[in-house]
Amino acid sequence: MKPVPKPTPETQPFWDGTAAGELRIQRCQTCARHYFYPRPSCPHCGGDQVEWVRASGRATLYSYVINHRPALGFEDDAPYAIAVVELEEGVRMMSNIVGVPTTPENLPLDMKLRVVFEQRGDVHVPLFEPAGGRG
DSSP states (O other): OOOOOOOOOTHHHHHHHHTTOOEEEEETTOOOEESSSSSOOOOOTTOOOOEEEEOOOOEEEEEEEEESSOOOOGGGGGEEEEEEETTTTTTTTEEOOSSSSSSSSGTTOOOOEEEEEEETTTTEEEEEEETTOOO
């Protein structure tokens, strides 16, 4: 069984969003910049007036590695892509790429992606697939 993330008070709004089929990130009300991972103050200006907003769910593939030696719980998925995606809002996050064969030929950098969600236990984990849909 794949590991299940454990929400904390700081990350609960993120996980509430994924359960609703939304990718939520934080935005600073002082400098108007988005950021991810969740934290109580803006990493850009230090402001503490932050809000949770719905992200578009659109992203591009920034970087990745193909993992052939799966972590515990991911044996049936190997090989799989561990990726850094850049959201349309300008923030980067780590995730997995799904819905496409895991080969360099199928994972060009800057590939357009969209978020999908996989339920694990009580949470829904955001993953990304090619924007054209599953292959």
